Amino acid sequence: EALGPTITAGEILVEIMSTSVGTGFLEPLTLLGPFPSGAPAIFIDQVARLGSAAGIISAVGSDDFGRLNIERLKRDGADVSAIEVLSDAPTGSAFVRYRPDGARDFVFNIARSASGQIRMTGAAKALVSRAGHVHVMGSAFAIPGIAEILAEAVASVRSRGGTVSFDPNIRKELVAGQGEARRRLEDILSVTDLLLPSGEELAIAAGLEDEEAAVHELLSRGISEIVLKRGALGSSWYRPGERIDCPAFVVDELDPTGAGDCFGATYVTCRRQGRSPAQSLRYANAAGARTVTKQGPMEGVSTFAELDEFIEANGSKA
């Protein structure tokens, strides 16, 4: 914390969701939204809600979708100085509809939105120069030029003794083989202190299917901690020779979007504030669980008071 704010770079979007379960958007539907969204934005909003300094390098349009996001981030205490407001591009958007099996159909406008034009502005450089931790959100790599922005931020923060966390957020198809996506993944892994994979991302990152073998491989490369997100099964923490499993809190899942982002933000913040891995994991599980009980990706962010109350009410399971 003494080292300065937690920062990230990447997309800010609004999410607009179908109120009915089903497939796609091929007929008129009742929609609910806009909700503030974008994985990097959700992450930073959650860090700020926990009372920690947080900022994001991003871009929105000069429209209500952009204003809605900036106002929310500001209200929750995030530094919005490095969010550029563009007059010639709309704020990004994602229309989402849930299928009966929990899978999702999307219509995205990201690449051609303001989020597709994120730049290292003067304000962004100033934020980077103050930062103590960079969180790299894999979803952001869909944006041209974001890899260079994140690399500059990582180098700057590390040169001052700061740390780096990485949520791969990757699709297997994107990193198959030895292409550019694979090289980028390797580059980030080589500077990652804390890795926050979910599902198959651990195996993809390590290039090994077996969980223990994958963890061992990544820790041997110099990553200090790995926290594996297991959805409704909770999470596991690994450091060389050590493992802690933390069962999930039992909740009714209403909207799973944002759970991984709030979980990661809470874990990073707790560790940066000096909490133990076990305590940080329990708080992160609570943050993820609270998120899925709220409709809207950023609506379930938590304060420490809310997390303490939730853990008290739902039994401490760590």
Ligand code: ATP
């Ligand atoms: P996302 O779907 O947002 O990308 P993710 O796949 O990165 O998320 P998840 O494992 O789905 O991450 O969720 C993160 C954490 O949130 C889990 O480790 C768990 O602690 C909590 N969580 C998620 N879903 C549930 C649930 N249904 N019940 C209880 N806790 C949950």
Ligand code: MG
């Ligand atoms: Mg998930």
